[in-house]
Amino acid sequence: MSTEFRTPLSRARGLGSAKHGAAHWIAERVSALALIPLVLWAVFGVIRLARADYDTAVAWLASPLNAVLMILLILVAFWHMQTGVRVIIEDYIHKMLTKSVLLVANLFIVTLAGALAIFSILKVALGGAL
Amino acid sequence: MTDASGAPRERPKSPHLMTGGFGSPLLWRWHITMFTSIAHRATGVALYIGALLLAGWAVALAASLGETDHATYAAYMALLGSPLGKLVMFGLTLSVFYHLANGVRHLMWDAGTGLDIKSANFTAVAAIAFAVAATLAVWGIAAMTGAL
Numbered sequence: 222m223s224t225e226f227r228t229p230l231s232r233a234r235g236l237g238s239a240k241h242g243a244a245h246w247i248a249e250r251v252s253a254l255a256l257i258p259l260v261l262w263a264v265f266g267v268i269r270l271a272r273a274d275y276d277t278a279v280a281w282l283a284s285p286l287n288a289v290l291m292i293l294l295i296l297v298a299f300w301h302m303q304t305g306v307r308v309i310i311e312d313y314i315h316k317m318l319t320k321s322v323l324l325v326a327n328l329f330i331v332t333l334a335g336a337l338a339i340f341s342i343l344k345v346a347l348g349g350a351l
Numbered sequence: 352m353t354d355a356s357g358a359p360r361e362r363p364k365s366p367h368l369m370t371g372g373f374g375s376p377l378l379w380r381w382h383i384t385m386f387t388s389i390a391h392r393a394t395g396v397a398l399y400i401g402a403l404l405l406a407g408w409a410v411a412l413a414a415s416l417g418e419t420d421h422a423t424y425a426a427y428m429a430l431l432g433s434p435l436g437k438l439v440m441f442g443l444t445l446s447v448f449y450h451l452a453n454g455v456r457h458l459m460w461d462a463g464t465g466l467d468i469k470s471a472n473f474t475a476v477a478a479i480a481f482a483v484a485a486t487l488a489v490w491g492i493a494a495m496t497g498a499l
Contacts, residue, residue, distance in 0.1 A: 250458060253458060256454075261451075264447065264489060267440075268489065268492060271493065272497055275412075291409070305395050309395075334402075334406040335406065337406060342409050342413075344416065345416065
């Protein structure tokens with residue numbers, strides 16, 4: 222016998238077609254599209270800066286185009302990888318507590334690292350004014 | 352059903368990877384699309400670490416703004432430029448190009464094309480070939496421009 226006292230309608234609410242089920246799926250694909258040019262740009266940036274001295278790296282990141290593209294790369298890449306790893310966790314981890322801890326850790330790690338990166342980029346780009 | 356000895360006869364097993372393991376006759380056949388599927392996840396996780404390294408680079412750059420010798424940035428770049436750092440960067444280059452190419456495959460499938468076996472096998476080989484070729488090209492360019 223079930224110990225579930227909620228009505229079948231109550232249990233089903235929010236789980237079915239609420240007309241926003243595809244939004245997450247579509248957003249992951251749109252972020253993938255945006256990452257194609259951003260990542261190719263970033264690869265050339267890495268080659269450019271691998272052996273460059275500190276002042277060259279600062280000047281490169283301080284240019285408006287590079288600063289904006291780098292911030293967009295961080296935003297889109299971190300969002301994309303958060304959703305990707307979220308799906309991996311949901312696929313392989315079925316214990317409620319472990320799954321919840323990993324999902325929250327995933328969200329917190331990308332948020333913290335992403336915020337640190339964006340603040341650092343702005344600080345360098347704005348000449349240490351922040 | 353029993354055989355002459357009376358013991359229950361072993362039932363035929365489904366030819367799945369886990370019933371026999373690698374190289375087992377129970378494994379139907381190793382498909383390249385199996386590799387590309389799991390490699391997409393593996394490279395995705397690798398790039399997660401790569402993105403954190405990128406964030407670390409930005410933080411190190413900003414942290415060195417107030418330092419006369421830019422020691423934090425120099426230490427971070429020395430770490431990435433060490434033999435182990437270069438190995439990680441090579442793996443990340445391979446992961447970036449593989450995940451990108453295979454991601455395009457996924458976008459094609461989402462658009463409803465290339466789902467037949469022949470196309471899927473062809474694009475699997477193409478994605479791996481692109482990843483290897485692009486990685487060698489990037490490291491070739493890096494070597495020629497003195498970035499290594």
